[in-house]
Amino acid sequence: MARIIDGKMISTIIKDECKEKAAALKKQGREVCLAVIQVGSDPASSVYVNNKKKACAYIGINSLSYELEEKTTQEELIELIAKLNERKDVNGILVQLPLPKHIDENAVIKAIDPKKDVDGFHPQSVGALCIGQPGFVSCTPAGIIELLKRSDVDICGKRCVIIGRSNIVGKPMALLMLRENATVTIAHSKTDDLREVCKRADILIVAMGKPKFIDASYVKEGAVVIDVGIHRNENNKLCGDVEFESVSKQASAITPVPGGVGPMTIAMLMKNCVDSIELQ
Ligand code: GUN
Numbered sequence: 441m442a443r444i445i446d447g448k449m450i451s452t453i454i455k456d457e458c459k460e461k462a463a464a465l466k467k468q469g470r471e472v473c474l475a476v477i478q479v480g481s482d483p484a485s486s487v488y489v490n491n492k493k494k495a496c497a498y499i500g501i502n503s504l505s506y507e508l509e510e511k512t513t514q515e516e517l518i519e520l521i522a523k524l525n526e527r528k529d530v531n532g533i534l535v536q537l538p539l540p541k542h543i544d545e546n547a548v549i550k551a552i553d554p555k556k557d558v559d560g561f562h563p564q565s566v567g568a569l570c571i572g573q574p575g576f577v578s579c580t581p582a583g584i585i586e587l588l589k590r591s592d593v594d595i596c597g598k599r600c601v602i603i604g605r606s607n608i609v610g611k612p613m614a615l616l617m618l619r620e621n622a623t624v625t626i627a628h629s630k631t632d633d634l635r636e637v638c639k640r641a642d643i644l645i646v647a648m649g650k651p652k653f654i655d656a657s658y659v660k661e662g663a664v665v666i667d668v669g670i671h672r673n674e675n676n677k678l679c680g681d682v683e684f685e686s687v688s689k690q691a692s693a694i695t696p697v698p699g700g701v702g703p704m705t706i707a708m709l710m711k712n713c714v715d716s717i718e719l720q
Contacts, residue, residue, distance in 0.1 A: 450707075532716050587700075597621060644664070
């Protein structure tokens with residue numbers, strides 16, 4: 441039976457480290473402030489945004505909340521971002537995705553000052569990651585690196601397979617694992633013989649968005665399995681992209697859903713917010 445990598449516990453440790461750092465900054469008269477923008481009222485986005493605001497309150501970070509109407513124009517949104525870019529009292533700017541269809545996400549992300557890009561989505565942040573320069577890193581992949589390191593999983597020299605090539609998870613994850621000297625393969629929906637590719641992995645990171653797709657037949661004995669998926673199953677219970685019951689018998693360590701990768705994303709957002717003050 442695999443060791444469970446406890447994301448809830450590790451995320452709490454990181455949040456408490458952030459809390460200490462925020463308190464030390466406050467003593468020097470420097471307060472951290474995150475601006476959170478949501479356009480429209482997608483229920484899932486509202487849950488995420490509320491969790492981010494709650495985490496800010498826990499850590500002692502000020503948060504500004506902008507709940508804009510669905511019909512907000514791209515120009516109005518970019519105008520708000522420009523104002524927040526200028527404000528000295530705002531350290532981080534986060535625009536919750538997805539945005540309504542009439543708004544070009546890339547144009548909006550590009551409008552954020554890279555020094556305040558706590559989501560790490562700006563092309564400058566992504567480019568900096570690619571060439572090993574300092575900058576914000578997308579929170580979910582950064583959180584997975586913390587999970588592995590704080591669980592004493594050896595990354596250097598290991599074969600890592602990532603399933604998924606999104607801008608938010610798969611691509612930055614590959615760059616981060618490469619930075620840790622893993623041998624990295626990115627697989628995706630068009631990969632031939634996905635099972636055989638996955639079976640070679642010492643560390644398998646699954647971000648494919650298909651409930652319980654990865655069963656034990658995809659996993660090498662003793663591999664470390666990280667499940668980025670989050671879905672509701674037929675009984676309305678949360679599950680990941682990995683079939684936990686069978687894979688946990690094959691793997692040496694595994695993240696559960698819930699309580700694995702999920703809580704790490706917000707913890708790393710908080711870390712980016714506290715660290716942002718040093719960039720500014
Ligand atoms: N939508 C889903 N995940 C994220 C995230 O990490 N950041 C933002 N801004 N929107 C999201």
